[in-house]
Amino acid sequence: MEIICLQENLKKGINIISNIIGKNLTLPILNNILLTVEKKRLRLISTDLEIAITHWTSGKVKKEGEITIPAKLLSEFINNLPNKKIEIKTKDNSLQIKCENFKSIIKGIDSKEFPIIPEIKGESIIKIKAPELRQAFSQVVNFTSLSDIRPEISGVLINFNSKEIKFVATDSFRLGEKILFLKGNRSRVKKSVIIPLRTVQELIRILGEQDKEEVVEILIEQNQILFKTLDSRLISRLIEGTYPNYEQLISKQFETNLILDKNEFLNTVKISSLFSSKINDLRLKVVPKKSLVEVFAQDAEIGENISELKGEIKGKEIEIIFNHKYLLDGLNNISSNKVILGLNGEASPGILKPVGDLSFIYVIMPIKL
Amino acid sequence: MEIICLQENLKKGINIISNIIGKNLTLPILNNILLTVEKKRLRLISTDLEIAITHWTSGKVKKEGEITIPAKLLSEFINNLPNKKIEIKTKDNSLQIKCENFKSIIKGIDSKEFPIIPEIKGESIIKIKAPELRQAFSQVVNFTSLSDIRPEISGVLINFNSKEIKFVATDSFRLGEKILFLKGNRSRVKKSVIIPLRTVQELIRILGEQDKEEVVEILIEQNQILFKTLDSRLISRLIEGTYPNYEQLISKQFETNLILDKNEFLNTVKISSLFSSKINDLRLKVVPKKSLVEVFAQDAEIGENISELKGEIKGKEIEIIFNHKYLLDGLNNISSNKVILGLNGEASPGILKPVGDLSFIYVIMPIKL
Numbered sequence: 001m002e003i004i005c006l007q008e009n010l011k012k013g014i015n016i017i018s019n020i021i022g023k024n025l026t027l028p029i030l031n032n033i034l035l036t037v038e039k040k041r042l043r044l045i046s047t048d049l050e051i052a053i054t055h056w057t058s059g060k061v062k063k064e065g066e067i068t069i070p071a072k073l074l075s076e077f078i079n080n081l082p083n084k085k086i087e088i089k090t091k092d093n094s095l096q097i098k099c100e101n102f103k104s105i106i107k108g109i110d111s112k113e114f115p116i117i118p119e120i121k122g123e124s125i126i127k128i129k130a131p132e133l134r135q136a137f138s139q140v141v142n143f144t145s146l147s148d149i150r151p152e153i154s155g156v157l158i159n160f161n162s163k164e165i166k167f168v169a170t171d172s173f174r175l176g177e178k179i180l181f182l183k184g185n186r187s188r189v190k191k192s193v194i195i196p197l198r199t200v201q202e203l204i205r206i207l208g209e210q211d212k213e214e215v216v217e218i219l220i221e222q223n224q225i226l227f228k229t230l231d232s233r234l235i236s237r238l239i240e241g242t243y244p245n246y247e248q249l250i251s252k253q254f255e256t257n258l259i260l261d262k263n264e265f266l267n268t269v270k271i272s273s274l275f276s277s278k279i280n281d282l283r284l285k286v287v288p289k290k291s292l293v294e295v296f297a298q299d300a301e302i303g304e305n306i307s308e309l310k311g312e313i314k315g316k317e318i319e320i321i322f323n324h325k326y327l328l329d330g331l332n333n334i335s336s337n338k339v340i341l342g343l344n345g346e347a348s349p350g351i352l353k354p355v356g357d358l359s360f361i362y363v364i365m366p367i368k369l
Numbered sequence: 370m371e372i373i374c375l376q377e378n379l380k381k382g383i384n385i386i387s388n389i390i391g392k393n394l395t396l397p398i399l400n401n402i403l404l405t406v407e408k409k410r411l412r413l414i415s416t417d418l419e420i421a422i423t424h425w426t427s428g429k430v431k432k433e434g435e436i437t438i439p440a441k442l443l444s445e446f447i448n449n450l451p452n453k454k455i456e457i458k459t460k461d462n463s464l465q466i467k468c469e470n471f472k473s474i475i476k477g478i479d480s481k482e483f484p485i486i487p488e489i490k491g492e493s494i495i496k497i498k499a500p501e502l503r504q505a506f507s508q509v510v511n512f513t514s515l516s517d518i519r520p521e522i523s524g525v526l527i528n529f530n531s532k533e534i535k536f537v538a539t540d541s542f543r544l545g546e547k548i549l550f551l552k553g554n555r556s557r558v559k560k561s562v563i564i565p566l567r568t569v570q571e572l573i574r575i576l577g578e579q580d581k582e583e584v585v586e587i588l589i590e591q592n593q594i595l596f597k598t599l600d601s602r603l604i605s606r607l608i609e610g611t612y613p614n615y616e617q618l619i620s621k622q623f624e625t626n627l628i629l630d631k632n633e634f635l636n637t638v639k640i641s642s643l644f645s646s647k648i649n650d651l652r653l654k655v656v657p658k659k660s661l662v663e664v665f666a667q668d669a670e671i672g673e674n675i676s677e678l679k680g681e682i683k684g685k686e687i688e689i690i691f692n693h694k695y696l697l698d699g700l701n702n703i704s705s706n707k708v709i710l711g712l713n714g715e716a717s718p719g720i721l722k723p724v725g726d727l728s729f730i731y732v733i734m735p736i737k738l
Contacts, residue, residue: 305473
C-alpha cells in the first residue's frame with residue numbers, strides 16, 4: 001500500500017479508533033490498528049473483540065494494500081508530527097513513514113492475522129443528531145452497575161418506540177431515565193436493547209469529536225448494534241437478558257413534594273456528606289409547615305453537621321435517609337435551577353427531577369434502618 | 370477560643386498550610402491543624418516534623434485559646450462553605466462552626482499534644498520577591514535526585530554571595546544551575562545550604578498563592594531555614610553534607626558549538642524518543658559542514674526513526690548519545706527561541722543553555738558505549 005494524507009486527518013482518525021486498544025498480552029494483534037488503502041481512502045480499524053471501530057480518511061492513493069501497526073506507537077508518532085503531508089508506504093511487514101524532516105520505519109504484523117469485523121445489514125432503527133445522542137447517554141451512563149453479577153444491568157437500556165427513545169441505567173440502588181422525544185424522524189421499530197457500559201463510554205467519547213451537525217444512524221441485527229456516521233462506524237455486541245421492570249418504581253403521586261434550589265441542595269449534600277457515617281449517612285427531616293428540610297449527618301469519631309434548606313414543601317412530614325453519593329450523582333445530572341424531590345414514606349424510593357423538563361427522572365432508594 | 374472570620378480568608382490560610390499534612394497513623398496529632406486565637410488574629414500551623422508552616426489570618430477575636438482539628442475534614446468543610454462570615458468556637462475538645470444555614474461540631478485533639486515549632490532568630494540572609502524565588506526553584510527542582518542514597522543531592526543547593534544567588538540541582542546524570550543576579554538588595558552573607566526536595570516543592574506551591582509584590586525574607590540558623598512573608602512562614606530542616614563540586618563540569622569552550630531552534634529540537638527529541646531503545650537511546654550525529662544534526666533512534670522490536678535538524682553549527686564533527694528524557698527535561702526548562710548546545714567529544718558532558726540569557730545552564734552526561 002502507498003498513500004499520502006494530511007497529518008491532521010490521520011491524527012483525527014487514529015484518535016477516534018484507538019482508545020479501545022489496550023495492552024493485550026495473549027493476542028498481540030489486538031494492540032494493532034488495521035490500515036487498509038482501498039479505492040480513494042485509507043480505512044483504519046481497531047477492535048477488542050467486543051467493540052470494533054472503523055474510520056475512513058481521505059488521501060492520495062498510490063497503491064492499494066493493507067498492514068497492521070502497533071496503535072500506541074503509531075498514535076504517539078502521528079500526534080507529534082507537524083501538520084504537513086505524510087507519505088505512508090508498506091515494505092515487507094513494515095510501514096515507512098515520511099513527513100518533512102522525519103523518516104521512520106515501524107514494524108507491523110501481517111493483516112491476515114487481524115480478526116474479521118462483522119458486517120451489519122440489519123434494520124435501520126433511527127437517525128439522531130450526534131450531540132443529542134451523546135447527551136442522552138452522558139446523563140445516565142454513570143448509574144450503570146459496575147459489577148458483572150447481574151449482566152443485564154451492566155449496560156444502558158435503550159428503548160425505541162414511535163414517539164420517543166428512552167435511555168435507562170441502574171445499579172439497583174438508584175436509576176436514571178432520560179427520554180429523547182422524537183419529532184420528525186420517528187423510530188421505525190419498537191425495540192429494546194442493552195448496550196455494554198464500555199460501548200456507551202466509547203460512544204460518548206467519539207461523538208464528542210464529531211461535528212455538531214453530524215447524524216448518527218443506528219442499526220440492529222440479532223445481538224449486535226451499529227452506530228454509523230459519515231466517516232466512522234462502531235459495532236458492538238449487545239447484552240442478552242431481560243432488563244428489570246423499573247417503571248413501577250417511578251411514582252407520579254407523592255405524599256411529600258419538595259421544590260428546592262438545585263445548587264443549594266447540591267452544596268448542602270456535599271458539606272453534610274463530610275460528616276456522614278457509613279451506617280447513618282444523610283438524614284433528611286422534611287417539615288412542610290416550616291417550608292424547611294433539615295439535613296443531618298453524624299459520625300461518632302469526627303463530629304456532626306446540621307444544615308437547613310428552605311423550599312416549597314407540600315404534604316406529609318417525613319424523615320428519610322439517603323446515601324449522599326447517590327444524591328450527588330442525581331443532582332449533578334440535573335441542569336435546571338429548581339429541582340423536584342418526591343417522597344412516599346421512608347421506605348419507598350424518592351424521585352428527583354428537574355423543574356420544567358420532562359426528559360429526565362432519577363430514582364433513589366432510601367436506606368432503611 | 371472564639372473568633373469570627375471570613376470564609377475566603379480561612380480557606381486561603383488552610384490551603385496554604387495543609388498540603389504537608391498526610392495520613393500519619395503512628396502520630397495522629399500530625400494529621401491536625403493547630404488553630405490559635407491570639408490578640409487580633411487566628412494562627413494556623415501544620416507540621417510533618419521536617420517542615421512547619423504557619424499562616425496568620427485576621428478576624429474578630431472574642432476569646433483567645435487554641436485547639437487542633439483534623440486538617441482534611443476542616444479543609445474540605447471550609448472550602449465548600451459559602452463566602453460568608455464563619456463563627457468558630459471551642460467547646461471541650463470540639464470546634465463549633467456556624468456559617469449561614471450550616472451548624473457543625475468537629476472533634477479535635479488537645480493543643481498540648483501538638484509538637485513545638487522551633488523559633489528561628491538566626492541571621493537574615495536576603496529579601497527576594499516571591500515570583501523570582503519561585504521561578505528560580507521551579508527551573509531546577511525537577512533535576513533533584515529522588516533517591517536517598519546520596520542525601521546531599523536529594524535537595525536543591527542555594528549558594529548566596531554578594532552578587533548573586535545560585536540554585537543548583539542534580540541527580541548525577543544531569544544538572545541545572547539557575548542564577549538570580551542581585552541588583553539593589555545584595556545578600557549580606559556568603560553561604561551555601563541544601564534544601565530538601567519536599568521543602569522546595571512546598572515553597573513553589575505556596576509562593577504561587579502569594580501576591581506578585583510579596584517579598585520573601587530568608588533566615589538561616591544552624592541546620593534550619595526560614596522563609597517569611599507578611600502572613601506566612603515556612604521552617605525546614607536543611608540537609609547536611611557537602612554538595613558535589615559541580616563547577617568543573619561547566620565548560621566555557623566547546624569543540625562543537627550548535628545553535629538550534631528550541632521548539633524544533635524539542636519536537637525532534639520527542640518524536641525520536643518513541644523509537645529509542647534502552648541501550649542506544651538517541652544518537653546525535655553533528656555535521657558542521659552541512660549545518661545539520663541527524664537524530665537517530667532504533668529499537669530492534671519496534672522500528673527506527675531518523676530526523677534532520679538544521680542549525681548554526683561550528684567546530685568538529687561528532688557523534689554522541691544522550692538519554693532522551695534528560696534532553697527533554699533540559700529543553701522544557703528553557704524559554705528562549707534559540708538554544709545553544711556545546712559539546713566536547715563523545716565522553717564529556719554536553720551543555721545546554723538559552724541564547725541571550727546567562728541565568729540558566731543545563732549539563733547533561735552522554736551515554737558511553
